[in-house]
Amino acid sequence: MDESQVKASARAMMPEIIDELAELVTHASCAFPGFPPEPVHAAHAQVMRMFENAGFAVEELDLEGGGYPAVWGEIPAPEGAPTVLLYGHYDVQPAPMEQGWTTDPWTPTVKDDGRMYGRGAADDKSGAAIHAGTLRVFGGKPPVGIKVIIEGEEETLSHLEAYVENHPERFKADCMIIADMGNIECGLPVLTTMLRGHVQCTVEVRTIDHPLHSGVFGGPVPDAFVALMRLLNTLWDDRGNTIVPGLHKFDWPGADYPEPLVREMAGVLPAVHINGDASIGSMLWSQPNATVIGIDGVPCIADAGNVLLPVARAKVAMRIAPGADPKAELAKLMAYLEENAPWGVQVEVNEVKASDAFMAPKGGPAMAAAMDALRDAYDGIEPSEVGSGGSIPLLETLMKASPGAEFILLGAEDAKANIHGANESVHPDEIERMIVAQALLIQKLADAARD
Numbered sequence: 001m002d003e004s005q006v007k008a009s010a011r012a013m014m015p016e017i018i019d020e021l022a023e024l025v026t027h028a029s030c031a032f033p034g035f036p037p038e039p040v041h042a043a044h045a046q047v048m049r050m051f052e053n054a055g056f057a058v059e060e061l062d063l064e065g066g067g068y069p070a071v072w073g074e075i076p077a078p079e080g081a082p083t084v085l086l087y088g089h090y091d092v093q094p095a096p097m098e099q100g101w102t103t104d105p106w107t108p109t110v111k112d113d114g115r116m117y118g119r120g121a122a123d124d125k126s127g128a129a130i131h132a133g134t135l136r137v138f139g140g141k142p143p144v145g146i147k148v149i150i151e152g153e154e155e156t157l158s159h160l161e162a163y164v165e166n167h168p169e170r171f172k173a174d175c176m177i178i179a180d181m182g183n184i185e186c187g188l189p190v191l192t193t194m195l196r197g198h199v200q201c202t203v204e205v206r207t208i209d210h211p212l213h214s215g216v217f218g219g220p221v222p223d224a225f226v227a228l229m230r231l232l233n234t235l236w237d238d239r240g241n242t243i244v245p246g247l248h249k250f251d252w253p254g255a256d257y258p259e260p261l262v263r264e265m266a267g268v269l270p271a272v273h274i275n276g277d278a279s280i281g282s283m284l285w286s287q288p289n290a291t292v293i294g295i296d297g298v299p300c301i302a303d304a305g306n307v308l309l310p311v312a313r314a315k316v317a318m319r320i321a322p323g324a325d326p327k328a329e330l331a332k333l334m335a336y337l338e339e340n341a342p343w344g345v346q347v348e349v350n351e352v353k354a355s356d357a358f359m360a361p362k363g364g365p366a367m368a369a370a371m372d373a374l375r376d377a378y379d380g381i382e383p384s385e386v387g388s389g390g391s392i393p394l395l396e397t398l399m400k401a402s403p404g405a406e407f408i409l410l411g412a413e414d415a416k417a418n419i420h421g422a423n424e425s426v427h428p429d430e431i432e433r434m435i436v437a438q439a440l441l442i443q444k445l446a447d448a449a450r451d
């Protein structure tokens with residue numbers, strides 16, 4: 001198929017693709033424990049229908065160990081052609097109205113800006129729509145081998161990682177397309193090539209062996225929470241750079257993230273600074289960033305008494321730069337917290353988790369073809385390389401299962417999509433262009449294999 005045929009095909013199918021996506025958004029597929037299972041199964045069934053409507057046979061895949069099934073489909077590669085794996089997920093984050101939703105999250109609503117609003121419209125039900133649409137361009141019979149995996153537990157405890165580890169041969173592919181990303185600005189194509197990793201630990205500070213009257217003993221006797229705050233405060237300098245020594249970091253080599261856009265997207269209040277000495281792209285994608293995500297042992301304001309606290313705990317999380325060893329970065333963080341407690345207080349630091357960052361292997365044919373395909377799909381606009389501050393541990397597992405595979409990370413989750421937040425949305429044009437890009441990528445890979 002040539003470019004104009006692919007574009008015409010994508011254009012023609014869009015009304016149906018959007019109807020299918022809208023139906024998918026109505027199913028509140030939160031796979032977290034405690035949420036009703038029926039909508040998750042209904043979403044699974046709808047994804048099956050979307051691929052069947054594309055002319056591509058899929059089945060229910062039991063990922064073993066309980067949990068929700070994935071959607072799986074596979075066709076062998078024609079002689080000499082590569083195999084492309086298409087990944088997405090149909091489960092979503094919860095969408096409590098208190099987040100600030102202005103429309104019902106489970107009623108897909110198209111607003112004047114042309115975007116469809118609803119939980120999961122972007123993350124990552126749009127990925128299922130893009131993959132189904134891509135196969136539909138070829139009438140379900142693309143000129144490469146295809147493996148489709150749309151899982152239902154990406155946002156919660158996923159059984160897919162263990163399944164991939166136990167069945168690596170099923171996931172062998174030359175190219176993995178992960179449609180769970182997006183452009184920074186709608187209409188400007190990007191390829192995501194690196195993701196930060198994520199480590200966490202808890203830190204506990206003890207100062208006295210029982211609570212004390214804060215008037216009788218306050219002054220000479222240190223309070224545990226005050227000591228904890230002083231300790232946590234050593235993680236950053238005055239400009240908000242994380243200053244744990246020895247952490248891996250580098251300057252982001254690709255496109256930057258414009259300051260006005262980060263202010264708008266993050267809702268940064270007017271006088272609040274944008275932190276860091278490096279560029280925003282670097283601060284988001286290639287520098288470590290520590291944050292405190294929970295505190296224990298401190299009464300809430302309503303229960304506050306005049307008491308010196310004997311013990312206080314915090315959970316510290318840190319995003320780590322691509323290329324860093326998560327265990328090593330966590331060890332540096334933990335040692336730093338142990339060494340920097342003030343006033344000789346007792347400190348105990350415990351490991352919670354260390355997940356890998358990700359760097360897409362460079363220099364392969366699929367990455368080059370993807371850049372070409374994105375340029376074609378976006379009418380000649382040059383695609384740029386960006387990172388992602390979030391982490392997808394599955395990518396490292398897929399890489400181990402299929403060494404040498406190339407990874408193409410893209411999708412319709414542009415910065416305005418506000419995934420995981422209120423009023424999540426997707427622009428149908430992004431879905432259409434991503435269908436075109438993926439179909440052109442597949443065609444280019446097939447053509448290259450034939451030449």
Ligand SMILES: [Zn+2]
Pocket residue numbers: 089123124154180
């Ligand atoms: Zn996602």
